[in-house]
Amino acid sequence: MERFTNIFTISQHLLAAFQGMDRRRCLPGSVAAIARTLRPPEAGCLVGSIRGWHILPRKKRGADVGKTKRGKGTKLMLLVDGNGLPLALDRASASPAEVKLIESLLDQRVLPRDPDRLIYDRAADSDPLRTELAERQIELICPHRKNRVKPATQDGRALRRYRRRWKVERTISWLFNFRRLVIRYERYSHLFLGFAQLACVFTLLNKL
Numbered sequence: 353m354e355r356f357t358n359i360f361t362i363s364q365h366l367l368a369a370f371q372g373m374d375r376r377r378c379l380p381g382s383v384a385a386i387a388r389t390l391r392p393p394e395a396g397c398l399v400g401s402i403r404g405w406h407i408l409p410r411k412k413r414g415a416d417v418g419k420t421k422r423g424k425g426t427k428l429m430l431l432v433d434g435n436g437l438p439l440a441l442d443r444a445s446a447s448p449a450e451v452k453l454i455e456s457l458l459d460q461r462v463l464p465r466d467p468d469r470l471i472y473d474r475a476a477d478s479d480p481l482r483t484e485l486a487e488r489q490i491e492l493i494c495p496h497r498k499n500r501v502k503p504a505t506q507d508g509r510a511l512r513r514y515r516r517r518w519k520v521e522r523t524i525s526w527l528f529n530f531r532r533l534v535i536r537y538e539r540y541s542h543l544f545l546g547f548a549q550l551a552c553v554f555t556l557l558n559k560l
Contacts, residue, residue, distance in 0.1 A: 415541040418447030426536055428548055429457040430527070431467075436519035437559060438527075438552040439463060443545045450475045455484065466490050471517050474498075479505065527551050 416426050424446065431440035440461040444453050454476060458466060470476075470485065472494040482505065485492050493510050528534055530551045538544040 414536075414539040416443055416445045416544075417536075418445030420446045426541070426544065427453070428527075428533070429453050430520070430524060431457055431461060432520055432523045434516070434519070435559075436523045436526075437556060438523060441545070441548055441552055443541060443548065451478045451481055454481065458488075458490075469493055469513065471514060471520070473517070523555070526555050530554075 417424050418426075427444050427446050427448075427450070429440075429442045429444065429450070430438060433439055440457055442453065442457045442460045444456075454470070454472070458470075461467075466488050467490060469491045470493065472492065474495055474497050476492060476494045477497045477500065479502065482492050491510070493513050494506070495511060495514060496504055496506060527548070530547075532547045533551055536544050538547070
């Protein structure tokens, strides 16, 4: 640390983490006394730099991060086949409803043609979405919402296929075995998508 003494002081950057340790008397009194005198840097001010890297205190953020009822996050939209193997993957902000992200997910598929049927949960219960998918010759199979007022459009015989949706949940659990997807560490959205696609590749290699 001697070669960086002209750029930043050690007491302003390295001793800030010692304040909690002083309560347990794990540090000498002289070091703890210096830690008590530290002042947090003002918001928006540049506190130091190391070989071209600028240290700027601010909140964490990134692309494709949206607010939800439980905080902020990023959605991963997944399309699988009848055996639960990933066919398409897309990411988006957590703020938009899933019903608005289904068509963009279908455009990310690796197969040349659209699927004949799409099984989804109640989040996809939308008559405009059914109409748009029907134009692409895709049958949407999902139960109606409990508070639906319009007449039912879903045939009970088609809902028998809804029992197979557990395969989608199983694939999601496979992907969440990778710690990199459980918590998003990447600030850039394309890097997070790259790790998710890599997890899909490992899943395909393990199941094929």
